[in-house]
Amino acid sequence: MKICSQFSSIWSQPIYPKDCSKIMIMVAKKVKAVYLDFKTSFLHSLTITLRRDRFILMAIISVLPVMIPIFVALFSKTLFRENGLEIFVKLCEQVYIHTVAPLLALFLGLIGIREEVDSLTIIYLLTRPVSKFAWVMGRFVAYFLVSAFLMIMGIFFTFTSCVILGSLHFDTIGIALMLQYIGVGLAGLIAYGSISFALGSGMNHPIIAGVILFFGWEKLANYVPGIADFWTVQKYLDSMFPVLATQRYNRAVISVLGSFQKELYFVSTQRAIITIAVVMITFLALSVLCMRYREFTKDRVVGSK
């Protein structure tokens, strides 16, 4: 009896159960090979990243904002008590999501992949039977876990310092607020990280490009809301913030100004999440393609540029 009849129209030869099982075995072997490559790439990247000086630097940078509420509390206790929630929100948005997330992507994502290209250790990898997709994904997951750990620690300790010293509370609302910012932070790490991977594997001077993109274009484009800012990651991250910027502290203006702003300048949280997912898929796919088709060795024949 013939089965897999759907293939019969595609292939001239009919496919029998024996062929189907062969195909299944081949697919299973391929999937297993890709998984093993992914696992190796992930573990390798993780062990290397955790020993790097820049990991320590990023750990310090991620925890430094914790000191701000403490300093404010020490030097202006009254002010801090009045603005504890505001300080936490500002630190999360301005420091963690707008600054630390792209920095983590640059230091742990872009430089990590670039180091491999610049030191040419990548030639050992390219001459081995490794799936480029699995290699990129393994590295990306390792980058994401390490930077997510730093970001979560930073936001958590900042929140704790605000709770201990300020007007923020360890209640359902407070924890939900913290978790929401952590979620937006992780989305930022995914978006900035995938762009960093594509830059690192596709460009000759990715660090300069990354700095210009994350700290030049992203900031400038936000001065032209509604037009250029749609081409920034920040726009979509801002749209996922727990409360809209202008109505955050004044519930009276939420219904009027908030909905007007939402129509003009903001995108919905769902659309923002989809955009971040599209950014991630697009740039990681670009990174895989670059790894597959680019020529990474640097030594050229005498006389070449």
Next chain:
Amino acid sequence: MEYQIEAVELSKWFGEVVALNNVSIQIPSGVIGLLGPNGAGKSTFIKLALGLYKPSKGKILILGEKPRNNPRILSQLGYCPEMDHFVEEISGYEFLYWLARYSGFDAKEAKKRVLSILERFKMTNKMYDPIATYSKGMRQRIKLAQAIMHDPTVIFLDEPMNGLDPSAREELIYLINTLSSQGKTILFSSHVLHEVERVTDTVILIYNGRILAFGKVREIRDLIQNHPRKIVIRTFEPKKVYAQLSIDPNITSVSFDTDEITIHTVDPGITFKLLNDLIVEDKISVLSYRCADEDLQSVFQYLVSTHIPKGL
């Protein structure tokens, strides 16, 4: 006969510079020397064979298949690059371990292979030291170890003798001979003829991106024997030296400087004998004499000018 490496009209250019020009060659199994001066295209050929470069024109097949992004072929290739490319902070053991994992071995098998290869290369006592602390010879050994630890069928060694001390060179020659006896194909690049001669009697001569010859070393040697030499003699009596040497019909041209005389000879053996006679028998004061163009570059230029048709 089944060829291990086959290039068909293979060309590679970088911008306006042609690194490899219309190379067609079929390489059987065994140890093959890839001989050519610096910048001849040896490394480019090897990198094309490894799939690190995409051919600009033509194709290259390894074991009958294109190597670029082909895991089936890549799993059968070993490569020792010319330059040192390491993450300096990690140890030799760790470097090899991860490469073994990338070759498809599980943790246990990777560990076993790494320990075995490190023992073979006498690196066990330094295996946990950072690579940054390794000497040039140790780095070379680590590079060689990673090239063969996964038991490849075809091995590419790009200038593997560079930086090795004499005893390490002997060990490498022994290693190549051992691998050859195990049926491996080894393509060994070098710009030093006598290095290649010690490992194999079959060489490919490459120059300016073209294959000049593919054959036995003996035949190449015969060609080189006929290479006219430029000899520079330092003496306080250049006119006397010239007067004596002018009787040698092998000398094709002479030029003077204040204390130096430069001659071109088609038979260096006879000219050197004549020079010895001048010093020993005629007591002419000769400070030094040297062959100014014995390097491979000039030999290749000679071969190109005399044995390659014009326009090639």
